[in-house]
Amino acid sequence: MAAPALELRGITAGYGRIEVLHDVSLSVPSGTVFALLGPNGAGKTTTMLVASGYVRPTAGCVHVAGTHVNRVAPENLAKAGVCRIPEGRGIFPNLTVNENLRMFTYSSPFSTSEVQEKSFARFARLGERRNQLAGTLSGGEQQMLAMSRALVSDPGILLLDEISMGLAPKIVSELYELVGQLAQEGISILLVEQFARTALAVSDYAAVMTGGRIAMVGQPADVADFVNEAYLGGAA
Amino acid sequence: MEFVQLLVVGLVTGCVYALSATGLVVTYTTSGIFNFAHGAIGMLGAFTYWQLTVGWGWPAALALPAVLLVLAPLFGAGVERVLIRPLHGASVDVTLVITLGLLLFLLGAANYIWDPATSRVLPELFTSGGTSIAGVNLSSQQILIVVVAVAVALALRTLFSRTRIGIAMRGVVDDPDLCAMSGASPARIQQLSWAIGASLASVAGILIAPKVGLSSIQLTLLVINGYAAALFGRLKSLPRTAVGGILLGIVVEMYPVYIAPHVPGFSTTATELTKAVPMIFLGVLLLFLPSARLRTSTAAGRIAPTVPGLRQSLVGGVGLVVVAVVLTESLSSDNLGIATSVVVLAIALLSLVLLTGYSGQTSLCVLTFVGLGAWAMGHSGHSVLGLLWGALLAGAAGALVALATARLRGLYLALATFAFAKGMDEAFFYFHLGAGQQLEIARFRLPGIDTSSASTFFLLCTLVLAVASVGVLAVRRGRWGRQLTALNDSPAACATLGVNTTVTKVAVFTVAAAMAGFAGGLYGSSRGIVTNNDFAVLGSLALLLAVRVGGINTITGAVFGSLTITMFPEIQKHVHGLPDKLQLAYLLTGLAAVSVGRDPDGLGGQFSRLGHHLRGLRTPPSSSPTGIPELEEARLVHS
Ligand SMILES: Nc1ncnc2c1ncn2[C@@H]1O[C@H](COP(=O)(O)OP(=O)(O)O)[C@@H](O)[C@H]1O
Ligand SMILES: [Mg+2]
Numbered sequence: 018m019a020a021p022a023l024e025l026r027g028i029t030a031g032y033g034r035i036e037v038l039h040d041v042s043l044s045v046p047s048g049t050v051f052a053l054l055g056p057n058g059a060g061k062t063t064t065m066l067v068a069s070g071y072v073r074p075t076a077g078c079v080h081v082a083g084t085h086v087n088r089v090a091p092e093n094l095a096k097a098g099v100c101r102i103p104e105g106r107g108i109f110p111n112l113t114v115n116e117n118l119r120m121f122t123y124s125s126p127f128s129t130s131e132v133q134e135k136s137f138a139r140f141a142r143l144g145e146r147r148n149q150l151a152g153t154l155s156g157g158e159q160q161m162l163a164m165s166r167a168l169v170s171d172p173g174i175l176l177l178d179e180i181s182m183g184l185a186p187k188i189v190s191e192l193y194e195l196v197g198q199l200a201q202e203g204i205s206i207l208l209v210e211q212f213a214r215t216a217l218a219v220s221d222y223a224a225v226m227t228g229g230r231i232a233m234v235g236q237p238a239d240v241a242d243f244v245n246e247a248y249l250g251g252a253a
Numbered sequence: 254m255e256f257v258q259l260l261v262v263g264l265v266t267g268c269v270y271a272l273s274a275t276g277l278v279v280t281y282t283t284s285g286i287f288n289f290a291h292g293a294i295g296m297l298g299a300f301t302y303w304q305l306t307v308g309w310g311w312p313a314a315l316a317l318p319a320v321l322l323v324l325a326p327l328f329g330a331g332v333e334r335v336l337i338r339p340l341h342g343a344s345v346d347v348t349l350v351i352t353l354g355l356l357l358f359l360l361g362a363a364n365y366i367w368d369p370a371t372s373r374v375l376p377e378l379f380t381s382g383g384t385s386i387a388g389v390n391l392s393s394q395q396i397l398i399v400v401v402a403v404a405v406a407l408a409l410r411t412l413f414s415r416t417r418i419g420i421a422m423r424g425v426v427d428d429p430d431l432c433a434m435s436g437a438s439p440a441r442i443q444q445l446s447w448a449i450g451a452s453l454a455s456v457a458g459i460l461i462a463p464k465v466g467l468s469s470i471q472l473t474l475l476v477i478n479g480y481a482a483a484l485f486g487r488l489k490s491l492p493r494t495a496v497g498g499i500l501l502g503i504v505v506e507m508y509p510v511y512i513a514p515h516v517p518g519f520s521t522t523a524t525e526l527t528k529a530v531p532m533i534f535l536g537v538l539l540l541f542l543p544s545a546r547l548r549t550s551t552a553a554g555r556i557a558p559t560v561p562g563l564r565q566s567l568v569g570g571v572g573l574v575v576v577a578v579v580l581t582e583s584l585s586s587d588n589l590g591i592a593t594s595v596v597v598l599a600i601a602l603l604s605l606v607l608l609t610g611y612s613g614q615t616s617l618c619v620l621t622f623v624g625l626g627a628w629a630m631g632h633s634g635h636s637v638l639g640l641l642w643g644a645l646l647a648g649a650a651g652a653l654v655a656l657a658t659a660r661l662r663g664l665y666l667a668l669a670t671f672a673f674a675k676g677m678d679e680a681f682f683y684f685h686l687g688a689g690q691q692l693e694i695a696r697f698r699l700p701g702i703d704t705s706s707a708s709t710f711f712l713l714c715t716l717v718l719a720v721a722s723v724g725v726l727a728v729r730r731g732r733w734g735r736q737l738t739a740l741n742d743s744p745a746a747c748a749t750l751g752v753n754t755t756v757t758k759v760a761v762f763t764v765a766a767a768m769a770g771f772a773g774g775l776y777g778s779s780r781g782i783v784t785n786n787d788f789a790v791l792g793s794l795a796l797l798l799a800v801r802v803g804g805i806n807t808i809t810g811a812v813f814g815s816l817t818i819t820m821f822p823e824i825q826k827h828v829h830g831l832p833d834k835l836q837l838a839y840l841l842t843g844l845a846a847v848s849v850g851r852d853p854d855g856l857g858g859q860f861s862r863l864g865h866h867l868r869g870l871r872t873p874p875s876s877s878p879t880g881i882p883e884l885e886e887a888r889l890v891h892s
Contacts, residue, residue, distance in 0.1 A: 123436035
């Protein structure tokens with residue numbers, strides 16, 4: 018069996034002396050979608066930061082495709098195929114859409130024109146605004162631009178941090194359509210969301226995180242029940 | 254016709270300013286660090302070019318690319334790697350100290366390698382040729398300068414809009430983390446910006462050196478004039494920076510002919526201001542800066558060294574006087590003179606502890622206040638009241654500086670005080686104490702005390718130092734001291750606590766300047782003769798750095814600073830038989846400034862911690878005033 022695309026083993030990490038993650042282990046098997054759910058402040062983003070090399074764990078280890086990567090610099094991890102789309106809008110506001118896409122070529126096997134072609138084919142609205150400053154795009158368009166990086170960088174593991182945050186349902190479903198497509202192409206994805214339903218619909222495995230610990234791991238259906246009962250009071 | 258000719262000359266000078274300022278802005282926007290050593294790098298570039306061409310006979314066609322495309326970029330990249338990268342997340346204050354240290358170090362090094370006593374000439378690139386267009390004469394060098402400036406502007410434009418690395422340089426300003434996420438190393442991008450900055454500084458140095466001569470200090474300060482142009486571009490817009498440079502060039506060339514002579518009633522004074530024009534330009538820009546948003550990154554909260562209590566400081570003061578008494582018995586009168594200088598300078602530097610250490614107001618003009626004090630003393634005959642006049646004059650100047658810079662902090666305050674010091678250098682001290690003139694200062698008389706005796710005068714100065722130290726410490730422990738600390742920690746918090754920042758700032762500037770002015774009176778009396786060189790702006794920089802190395806918020810720092818800056822030239826005189834020069838002081842102070850990057854509290858802070866340790870106390874935990882410790886660490890260093 019192939020090594021998992023991403024594996025965290027016994028991770029303890031935090032900011033300065035504030036410990037946020039306590040002994041977190043999770044494994045994203047190659048070619049699967051793994052949803053990590055949990056309330057605000059649970060430590061989901063921190064988990065992403067550890068996986069992409071921005072926060073160094075104080076204990077435990079990070080494996081990407083079977084390789085130990087604890088001390089690798091973030092930009093090198095990015096080049097090696099760890100693609101993180103950050104919470105909020107992962108774009109350069111003072112660069113144009115085209116220039117943003119050009120930045121993506123640092124970690125992409127494709128040339129600038131191929132990158133443009135692929136993104137504009139997927140998100141036609143970006144093509145219409147190619148010479149506009151990214152900061153002047155709508156929230157949904159900005160997220161589409163950010164997601165284009167996932168589209169063109171052929172990642173070994175894709176880390177998506179609350180891509181639906183603050184967006185209209187129509188745009189969310191458009192973005193999730195892309196997630197589904199990427200999953201179908203066999204890309205391994207770790208998906209972080211607060212709201213369960215959309216995320217669970219596309220995932221193969223799921224886990225719930227609270228207070229910096231993994232509260233449960235399982236099939237999406239089991240996790241959905243768990244979340245409904247224990248945490249969201251049936252709201253999701 | 255003269256008007257047009259001057260316009261052209263101004264345009265050419267402006268192009269040089271624009272070139273230098275452009276390099277500074279590229280570095281600043283990309284790496285967030287204002288490179289005070291930019292001028293010194295330009296100077297080094299010009300000297301290296303001289304060495305290759307005139308010194309070793311290389312043809313210009315080989316030497317130019319060697320300096321501009323190889324040596325200067327390598328040097329800039331090296332500086333970024335060694336000095337700048339470890340500063341990730343450091344406070345503005347610390348980055349200032351590091352780049353100022355580099356400035357001094359490069360000056361010291363250049364003076365070692367190329368003895369300033371030998372005169373050198375850097376020939377123009379094309380000595381012959383030139384044309385005359387519509388009656389305006391243009392030399393080949395002038396045409397070359399304009400062509401180079403235009404070429405550089407176009408090249409940078411292409412870099413930033415057409416190349417991926419150029420786009421990444423713009424992107425890193427917005428979000429270094431996102432850059433890394435995209436696979437572009439922020440450290441590499443910033444390193445490139447330092448390489449470009451060094452190269453542009455060198456272009457400016459090489460182009461202007463034939464006109465102003467190959468003097469390390471002159472060249473450094475001249476390239477520094479370009480800072481005004483950079484500020485015109487708000488330190489971020491390259492086109493505006495270019496316009497600023499050209500405007501500055503035109504104003505500088507036009508001023509002595511078309512403006513100064515026509516100032517009614519003050520034409521002489523106005524003419525004396527000619528060389529200070531760039532600094533006035535800089536000052537005015539700072540005054541009208543639309544409430545500048547500086548990149549502020551607060552220092553990871555540190556606990557300042559403990560302040561000695563009243564009893565402890567009194568014991569220290571008495572100890573100081575006892576040591577002085579012992580010294581008067583054992584030192585020769587020559588050495589007593591040196592010891593007096595150390596003590597007097599230490600009094601002046603106590604003002605920096607109050608102003609910069611406690612209140613966080615960076616000042617690069619301490620010697621200007623000292624100079625004003627000395628000047629007042631020189632015009633007071635034997636009267637001891639001269640000390641008072643000096644303190645009043647300097648205090649008034651300090652109040653004015655504080656009022657004019659009320660809104661400025663950090664980098665902009667440093668630039669403003671620098672402009673003030675350099676402007677005073679060139680407009681006031683040069684005309685009253687410079688160009689071969691010197692001011693004789695009579696020793697003041699006191700009833701019943703023989704001040705003309707070296708040992709008595711030394712004891713008297715030591716007494717003043719002891720009293721001033723005890724006083725400064727008492728201020729620190731008191732209510733006002735807490736207000737000063739609040740001003741340092743967070744001006745915003747000050748306002749909510751009901752402390753008026755402007756009033757506090759003006760007050761502390763006034764008191765500190767008056768202290769320095771008083772010390773200036775003593776300095777003048779102890780020296781007997783002063784010249785403008787005693788109060789040059791570079792001296793102020795060196796002193797600030799030396800105090801920082803010694804510990805900016807401790808008395809130890811002031812004494813250490815004064816000891817090093819006074820003693821190095823003396824040591825150098827004895828060891829090398831060299832005349833009294835500042836090379837060694839500059840070299841070592843610049844080098845030592847690196848330590849401030851590691852420990853902003855300097856030696857004084859170390860001693861304080863050592864004291865805790867010896868007394869078996871726990872080292873104070875480092876926690877920030879906001880109660881959120883080490884937030885900074887969240888941003889991981891990109892290694
Ligand atoms: N830069 C930081 N410095 C200190 N604490 C932080 C920082 N970022 C996040 N935290 C803390 O870490 C905890 C987890 O945050 P995060 O990982 O962002 O949670 P989530 O993404 O699940 O909402 C929170 O309590 C938050 O306050
Ligand atoms: Mg989060």
